[in-house]
Amino acid sequence: MASRPPVHHPSSSDFDQTTQMRRIVQRARELLKQSLPDTFLGRKTFEPFPQQGEPAREQDQ
Structure with a gap:
């Protein structure tokens, strides 16, 4: 009979x-x-945005 590989059980830290x-x-x-x-x-x-050729509007202050 062939031997089985060991079963790995995750630890609580892995979880x-x-x-x-x-x-x-x-x-x-x-x-x-x-x-x-x-x-x-x-x-x-x-x-x-201002269009090319249009003067820039002054910001309200």
């Missing part, structure tokens, strides 16, 4: 590490689903 890594991956996937942040402070997305 803890796997659980932690799954949480990290889940959080990373959630963050990647979000839109990219706009880091330009004061950006006015409601004003169009």
Whole structure:
């Protein structure tokens, strides 16, 4: 009769590490689903860019 290879049983620390890594991956996937942040402070997305040849409008002060 052929001998069987030993069976590996994961330790509790392996389980803890796997659980932690799954949480990290889940959080990373959630963050990647979000839109990219706009880091330009004061950006006015409601004003169009001036067309070539048009004078630049003065900003309200």
